[in-house]
Amino acid sequence: MKQHWKIDPRLDFLNHGSFGAVPTVVLQAQQAFRDELESDPIRYLAPERELEPKLDYVRDVLSELIVADAADLAFVLNATAGVNAVLRSFPLRDGDEIVVTNHGYNACNNAAHYAAERAGAIVRTAEIPFPVGGPGQVVDAIEQQLSDRTRMVMVDHVTSSTGLVFPVQAITDLAHARNIRVLVDGAHAPGMVPLNLAELGVDYYTANHHKWLCAPKVSGFLWVHPQWQSEVRPTIISHAANRPRPNRSRFLAEFDWQGTFDPTPLVALPHAIEFLQSFYAGGIDEWMAINHNRALDSLALLSAGLGIDVSTPAEMIGSLVTVPLPLHAGSEAGNANDSLQQRLREHYRIECPVFAGIEPESQLLRISLQAYNDLEQVKRLVVALRQELDVT
Numbered sequence: 001m002k003q004h005w006k007i008d009p010r011l012d013f014l015n016h017g018s019f020g021a022v023p024t025v026v027l028q029a030q031q032a033f034r035d036e037l038e039s040d041p042i043r044y045l046a047p048e049r050e051l052e053p054k055l056d057y058v059r060d061v062l063s064e065l066i067v068a069d070a071a072d073l074a075f076v077l078n079a080t081a082g083v084n085a086v087l088r089s090f091p092l093r094d095g096d097e098i099v100v101t102n103h104g105y106n107a108c109n110n111a112a113h114y115a116a117e118r119a120g121a122i123v124r125t126a127e128i129p130f131p132v133g134g135p136g137q138v139v140d141a142i143e144q145q146l147s148d149r150t151r152m153v154m155v156d157h158v159t160s161s162t163g164l165v166f167p168v169q170a171i172t173d174l175a176h177a178r179n180i181r182v183l184v185d186g187a188h189a190p191g192m193v194p195l196n197l198a199e200l201g202v203d204y205y206t207a208n209h210h211k212w213l214c215a216p217k218v219s220g221f222l223w224v225h226p227q228w229q230s231e232v233r234p235t236i237i238s239h240a241a242n243r244p245r246p247n248r249s250r251f252l253a254e255f256d257w258q259g260t261f262d263p264t265p266l267v268a269l270p271h272a273i274e275f276l277q278s279f280y281a282g283g284i285d286e287w288m289a290i291n292h293n294r295a296l297d298s299l300a301l302l303s304a305g306l307g308i309d310v311s312t313p314a315e316m317i318g319s320l321v322t323v324p325l326p327l328h329a330g331s332e333a334g335n336a337n338d339s340l341q342q343r344l345r346e347h348y349r350i351e352c353p354v355f356a357g358i359e360p361e362s363q364l365l366r367i368s369l370q371a372y373n374d375l376e377q378v379k380r381l382v383v384a385l386r387q388e389l390d391v392t
């Protein structure tokens with residue numbers, strides 16, 4: 001599999017999760033689109049000439065993959081933009097409450113705080129332990145923060161630093177039973193876990209294409225339930241705000257054009273999806289299952305090699321694996337520049353992130369298992385960690 005990516009073969013690259021990595025064939029397709037664009041920029045980029053039809057085709061391909069109505073699907077640069085558009089459009093009032101979790105992505109939790117502060121609303125944080133016992137613990141922690149003032153729950157589908165697949169269906173059912181809207185930050189989800197937005201029935205769902213769908217950087221989507229589409233505006237207001245379009249919703253028109261941009265990452269998305277779909281006989285489902293199994297094997301290797309018990313239920317694992325480590329493990333005491341992440345990179349040529357822990361005095365080491373990774377890389381990581389952490 002490695003031959004299909006440009007990843008430096010001398011590197012054990014175990015961090016697909018942060019920014020993804022694009023297969024060469026998809027980069028070539030994108031370059032062809034760039035060449036086409038540059039050969040006649042106005043024709044390609046003027047929204048009502050070629051751009052909107054091109055984006056509509058991408059919308060159709062994507063909507064099939066995530067089981068959604070294409071009319072409900074807007075494009076954004078990334079999940080951070082999707083979350084910001086929803087939160088900054090949301091009609092929050094003084095005293096309202098938004099519930100987020102302590103596993104939430106910092107940038108997106110910041111966006112919730114920003115929107116809340118402007119409206120005089122408050123953000124409550126559901127505290128979920130790590131390691132977590134099971135999905136019920138996540139739902140319970142969120143339920144504890146709900147009140148009759150809660151207007152929205154924002155939750156990750158796959159958490160960033162802890163790499164957990166959250167029970168978004170159960171969380172949605174819980175919130176909807178109380179008339180609370182749900183915003184799912186699915187940044188990592190497409191290409192990692194099966195998605196069916198029609199069934200899920202959330203209010204808003206945003207995700208990245210450039211992570212596990214292996215599309216070129218940068219692009220993502222924002223799905224909005226038809227009921228809220230007239231309310232949700234992009235953070236960047238542009239031409240479509242005062243230019244009525246008889247045959248197009250303002251929702252699509254506003255998100256499709258937020259100023260001059262490079263649409264080729266989006267136009268190349270069907271090529272990335274095609275790459276994932278056609279590789280194995282079982283299509284993208286088989287691709288995801290292989291990554292998932294590799295993640296479970298990796299968790300077993302890390303747990304056994306480091307002598308730690310991370311009994312995360314398999315249903316809460318996609319293709320990210322996180323293990324908690326003591327705070328200063330692998331770092332020279334008192335040297336803030338000497339992080340475990342840096343030492344892995346500099347001494348072992350292993351690239352994987354080490355994040356601040358959820359629990360006090362802990363840090364989190366996360367590995368990503370994409371098709372170009374293998375268990376030999378994880379074994380090398382275990383050897384390096386045993387050395388750095390003085391595991392005997």
Ligand SMILES: Cc1ncc(COP(=O)(O)O)c(C=O)c1O
Nearest residue numbers: 078079080105156159160185187
């Ligand atoms: C859960 C989650 N949300 C949002 C993001 C932000 O992604 P982006 O920087 O592409 O907006 C990430 C990135 O890792 C993430 O893990």
